[in-house]
Amino acid sequence: MVYCQEPLERLKLINNINKNISDKKNYSTLKGFPLSNLIQRLRQTGNHKEQELCSKFLLKVNQPIIDRIYTWMNEGKLDEDAKDFFINLTKKDALWSPKYNIQMDTTPLFLSFDLVYKILITGRSIEFIKLQLDEDVTNDMEKIDISATLNPLSDRRLTNWINKAYFNSTKKLLQVLYNKFKFLEHMKFIKDTMLLCKGEFAYSLIEQAEDELDKLHNQVFHHRLSSCLDLAIKNSNLKFADLEFVERLRV
Numbered sequence: 039m040v041y042c043q044e045p046l047e048r049l050k051l052i053n054n055i056n057k058n059i060s061d062k063k064n065y066s067t068l069k070g071f072p073l074s075n076l077i078q079r080l081r082q083t084g085n086h087k088e089q090e091l092c093s094k095f096l097l098k099v100n101q102p103i104i105d106r107i108y109t110w111m112n113e114g115k116l117d118e119d120a121k122d123f124f125i126n127l128t129k130k131d132a133l134w135s136p137k138y139n140i141q142m143d144t145t146p147l148f149l150s151f152d153l154v155y156k157i158l159i160t161g162r163s164i165e166f167i168k169l170q171l172d173e174d175v176t177n178d179m180e181k182i183d184i185s186a187t188l189n190p191l192s193d194r195r196l197t198n199w200i201n202k203a204y205f206n207s208t209k210k211l212l213q214v215l216y217n218k219f220k221f222l223e224h225m226k227f228i229k230d231t232m233l234l235c236k237g238e239f240a241y242s243l244i245e246q247a248e249d250e251l252d253k254l255h256n257q258v259f260h261h262r263l264s265s266c267l268d269l270a271i272k273n274s275n276l277k278f279a280d281l282e283f284v285e286r287l288r289v
Contacts, residue, residue: 051088055080055095071122071144074099078147103146104182104196107157111203112179114165125158138162153197156204163207167214175210179203220282227283231276243270263289 058080077099081092106123109115116127124145129136138158145154160177168175182199215221229235246266250258267289271277276284 047087048091051085051091054088055092071103071124071146074103075144075147100148101183108179108181110161111157111200111207112164112177114161114163114168116161124154125161134162134166153200156200160200160204160207163211167207167210170214170218177203177207177210179206220280223280224283227279231287239270239274239276242273243267246270246273260289 055077058076074096077092077096081089081096083089083092106117109117110123110125116123116125122144124141125138126141127137128139138161140154140158145151149157164175164177179199179202182195231239243266246269247263250262250266267287271284271287276287
């Protein structure tokens, strides 16, 4: 009986942990992030043996979670069947902000909100780049092993790993915006036209549209204002600007 005492105590503890899990709603599908959070809470007990057992479970549960975070940050991919992931696809056809959101009730306790937000932005940036370039782009990340860390939040390697991935993806995204979409050139064109920094264009536009704008609102027609804009462009240096930008000027 002496030899059976310790295994029996361990089985009682496992049964106690299982009971805490089975008392939860949808316990049959409890896994991943919610399971890690539950075990983390059960670990905060005065029972040393129960704490030790929960720690062993936690070491096994946390590494697959980090592996899933790695897949999202490195490839911009979500497992469609993984509803317990803290990043959810909310609007498939959206381009940026409305497409994904953070589900706070499944966020791991060992991740601060700042890190969770960086994880969201990192994966979203890589996915955006892949869609725009139509190439199989990755974030050039290396996997990290935290299987021996009970509290990943206190492990600076995890924080540095996420920060490095975040900065890499942001840099890649800016390169796409600057090179493919000519972001700075667009901003300069907006400054020259909408903010009227190009004096000859502003003067020509006002001169062409002055008579039309003096009329009552029900006497002002879209096609006439469009003609005024076309003449203003032809009479200013904007006629030498990139056609891609000029074609975006509309009434």
